[in-house]
Amino acid sequence: MRKKILGLFIAFSLALGIAGCGGNDGGGGSGASDLEVTSQETADIDTTTDGETTDVEASEEEASSEETTETAYVIPEVEMDEYSIPDNESFRFVKDMKIGMSLGNTFDAYQDGSGLTNHMDTETCWQGVPTTEKMIQDIHARGFETLRLPISWHNHFDDDDFTINPDWMARVHEVVDWAINDGMYVIINIHHDNHPEANCFYPDTEHMEVSTHYIERIWSQLSEEYKDYGDKLIFESMNEPRLVGHEFEWWISPTSDDVKDSIECINSLNQTFVDTVRASGGNNATRYLMCPGYDASADGALNNGFVLPTDIEGNDTKILVSVHAYTPYDFALDINGKSHFDASQKASTNDIDSFMDKLYKKFISQGTPVVIGEFGALAKQNVKKEQNIQDRVDYAAYYIAAARARGMTCLWWDNNAFTGDGENFGLYYRIGGYFIFEDIVDALMKYSE
Helix, strand or coil: CEEECHHHHHHHHCCCCCCCCCCCCCCCCCCCCCCCCCHHHHHHHCCEECCEECCHHHHHHHHHCCCCCEEECCCCCCCCCCCCCCCCHHHHHHHHHCEEEEECCCCCCCCCCCCCCCHHHHHHCCCCCCCCHHHHHHHHHCCCCEEEECCCCCCCECCCCCCECHHHHHHHHHHHHHHHHCCCEEEEECCCCECCCCCCECCCHHHHHHHHHHHHHHHHHHHHHCCCCCCCEEEECCCCCCCCCCCCCCCCCCCCHHHHHHHHHHHHHHHHHHHHHHCCCHHHHCCCEEEECHHHCHHHHHCCCCCCCCCCCCCCCCEEEEEECCCCHHHHCCCCCCCCCCCCCHHHHHHHHHHHHHHHHHCHHHCCCEEEEEECCCCCCCCCCCCCHHHHHHHHHHHHHHHHHCCCEEEEEECCCCCCCCCCCCCEECCCCEECCHHHHHHHHHCCC
16 A cells, blocks of 8 residues: 655644643553653643644645655565464454454543543543544444453542442443444453552552452442443453562562562452452353453463463353563564564564464463453654654564464554654544554554454
């Protein structure tokens, strides 16, 4: 596919109207994902002039007058070894999920202590655009079969016993219904509620009592809300559970007693999640559930301390391993890292093959499905004035080909971020209602079957 180059793209992206407090948060894996948005990050993506939002129509009209030199991006031909995938209901289910998108910086956003007058405004706090039914339909029509809704709950309670505000519950429910009614798979979770001072959950022994109660309370309410929904609605216990603020927040030290303790606590919280959902009635008795290890990393699932929860009798492989992998990190998530990726070179692809082979060996070959709920490659600014698009096309094609060959489904983290120096993972331009990086999407779709 051919695309207009940077002049057109910049004019479109500058039309992004940011409301509320702003933000440019990423999905996870680097430690940046759970940091509260800073004033510098807000400045990076601010598109106002003298207090007025940039006019979208004017920007698009200006863009149309730009030189429309086109550049062709080539989707690489990727060949993969054949892997034996179990032929059962659970693996067919994961295969049918095909490829997905995590709707980042939306229902997961929070601005604790910022003075927001209405907690409902957090939906637009980090990316400025309310979710619409048309957005969901556009995403699905483009080939994304699964929608993950990361959701923070800690700033939407009506009392000290974690009772979810009905307006927030209804708004999340509305978007869930839009996706389900359009035929998509939907994943909902507990997202940015993991903090030692938030009185929600924190996976260590000291906070275990309140953490267990928190998981029970949230999932008992969500289970009741959705107990009659079919299998296309999937529950994910927690997002990247870890020791926030700890020296080993983002990697596992085999000699750290704190990390060993946290891994055991995560196992227990995952079990509490499964037990709560299964006891709630309706279709929750057999619903597919996703459970992560420490920080939801591949290593968090691969370490010997991680134990999958025990399910009720008869629910063989109804529990899916949840993994996030912005791999290789220096290309995919480090803004100061490498900008080049070549699908034909092992120097680019080795890290992807390595972690996926380990997941295949431990889980998939033994009958346990894996879903990569977050991945992506951020745009590297000022690289050949094209945001290294060809490199990200190569990455998207190779990553999906590798995952699908091993029986895994992946979801791209889309945070509606396109400008500035933050984690720019945006593919779908929400205020305009179209995909900017069509070539990257084409690469994702080519190997997603």
